[in-house]
Amino acid sequence: MTLELPRLSTKDMLCTSASTLADISAIYATTRALKAGREVHTAVLRHKRLAMIFEKDSLRTRFTFDIGMQDLGGSAVFMDHRDARLGSRESLKDMAKNLERWVHGIVARTYKHKALEELAQHAEIPVINGLSDFVHPCQGLSDFFTLTEKWGDVRGRTVTYVGDGNNTCHSLIYTAARLGANIRVCSPEGYEPNSRVVSEAMRTALESGSEIQILNDPVEAVDGADAIYTDVWASMGQEDEIEERNGIFAAYQVDEELMARARPGALFMHCLPAHRGWEVTQEVMDGPRSIVYDIAENRLHVQKAIMALLIR
Ligand code: CP
Ligand code: NVA
Numbered sequence: 001m002t003l004e005l006p007r008l009s010t011k012d013m014l015c016t017s018a019s020t021l022a023d024i025s026a027i028y029a030t031t032r033a034l035k036a037g038r039e040v041h042t043a044v045l046r047h048k049r050l051a052m053i054f055e056k057d058s059l060r061t062r063f064t065f066d067i068g069m070q071d072l073g074g075s076a077v078f079m080d081h082r083d084a085r086l087g088s089r090e091s092l093k094d095m096a097k098n099l100e101r102w103v104h105g106i107v108a109r110t111y112k113h114k115a116l117e118e119l120a121q122h123a124e125i126p127v128i129n130g131l132s133d134f135v136h137p138c139q140g141l142s143d144f145f146t147l148t149e150k151w152g153d154v155r156g157r158t159v160t161y162v163g164d165g166n167n168t169c170h171s172l173i174y175t176a177a178r179l180g181a182n183i184r185v186c187s188p189e190g191y192e193p194n195s196r197v198v199s200e201a202m203r204t205a206l207e208s209g210s211e212i213q214i215l216n217d218p219v220e221a222v223d224g225a226d227a228i229y230t231d232v233w234a235s236m237g238q239e240d241e242i243e244e245r246n247g248i249f250a251a252y253q254v255d256e257e258l259m260a261r262a263r264p265g266a267l268f269m270h271c272l273p274a275h276r277g278w279e280v281t282q283e284v285m286d287g288p289r290s291i292v293y294d295i296a297e298n299r300l301h302v303q304k305a306i307m308a309l310l311i312r
Contacts, residue, residue: 003033003044008309012120012127014113016137016174017200021208024178028145030305031298034071042073044308049103050076054130055086055110056236060272060299061130061138065107068304074311077103086115096122105311111237126310128303133167133237134194138306139271140171142298144179146291147227149298150267155180155209159269160225160262162186162218162252163279164245165193168231168271173212177201180208186221187214188248218252225262229269230254230279246278255281259289267291 008023016024034041050069054062062078069076086092086108096119099106106127110116113134120127129137147154159176161169165187173193176183183201185193192198192214205212215221222228233249234242259266268280268290276282284290 003030003041003308005030005044005309011310012129013137013306013310014116014120014127014129015135016140016171016178017135017197017204019137019178021178024141024144024175026309027141027302027305028148030308031145031301034304034308035298035301040071041308042071044072045069045104045311046073048072048074048105048311050074050307050311051079051099051103051106052076052130053079053081053086053106053108055081055108056131057082058109058130060296061107061109064300064303065128065130065307068300068307072304072308074104085112086110087118092118093122095119099123100125105307128306128310131167133235135171135174136167136271137171137174138299138303139168140175141306142295142302143172143229143269143271144175144181145302146269146295146298147181147267149294150291151226156182157226158182158184158211158224159227159229160184160186160221161229161231162221162254162258163230163249164191164233164235166231166235169193170197172229173197173201174204177204177208177210177212180210182211182213184213184215184221184225186216186218186252188252189216191248192216218258219261222258222262222266225266227267227269228254228259228262231271232273232275233279249279253279253281254284256283256287259284259287265289269295272296
């Protein structure tokens with residue numbers, strides 16, 4: 001099969017706020033083509049190399065980028081950066097200028113989003129965000145790709161995110177707003193998503209028809225929802241706050257009772273890793289409405305599409 005690989009409007013994939021609807025449509029069309037029949041397309045990125053630089057732990061992102069690169073005919077080199085922040089040994093500019101001489105793309109998982117922006121600014125090659133403290137674009141794109149598989153059109157559907165207004169939540173908001181899905185976020189006071197993300201998404205929503213609501217009451221937020229999404233209460237880098245957050249977020253656990261208040265047949269979503277018994281119960285994680293492993297599988301297919309469209 002010959003794949004059509006149109007150029008995206010950006011060199012990098014740092015945040016979905018920069019992706020146009022045409023970009024996301026191209027990513028999803030490529031994802032569908034790559035996923036169909038589980039064929040391996042080794043001609044797409046034959047002999048291309050990917051650098052993977054991670055300041056934080058990972059299972060899904062690390063495996064899926066590495067395997068995805070192999071499926072497309074290329075290879076990946078992993079650099080474990082968990083012992084030192086990026087930029088501490090040499091400048092991000094020098095790192096970018098070296099890497100672009102050896103590899104054709106970079107995936108980085110960082111604390112500071114700024115570090116990714118700096119890498120992207122100085123590298124001629126594409127930089128893909130494998131999660132920063134600010135956003136998790138490949139996750140948001142996989143979340144909504146999975147929903148398009150389940151529902152067909154996501155426009156007019158409502159996804160309620162219950163929990164911390166974090167990186168995963170920000171990408172969910174940006175992607176929903178672009179695709180015309182409704183997004184409600186329900187967090188304890190003081191843990192709402194970044195107000196800049198919300199106002200930017202609200203501007204996008206004016207074009208797409210998406211409705212965005214920020215709430216504090218989970219029962220109100222899930223009423224009529226087509227899917228309920230949650231993530232950990234303390235993200236990587238917030239380990240010192242775990243105990244305090246476990247208390248603050250206790251009323252925000254997604255359990256059978258909360259699921260029952262959403263639409264009949266509402267789906268359960270989580271980016272994983274999940275802390276069973278905290279943000280979600282065992283029953284909901286393992287229940288018939290849970291699509292968490294479908295999303296995890298689609299990380300592979302969606303990221304293959306992103307790499308196929310960005311790496312030249
Ligand atoms: N959801 C996700 O990004 O998982 P990892 O942290 O395991 O990569
Ligand atoms: N919000 C989580 C997502 C992990 C994939 C974190 O940043 O740790």
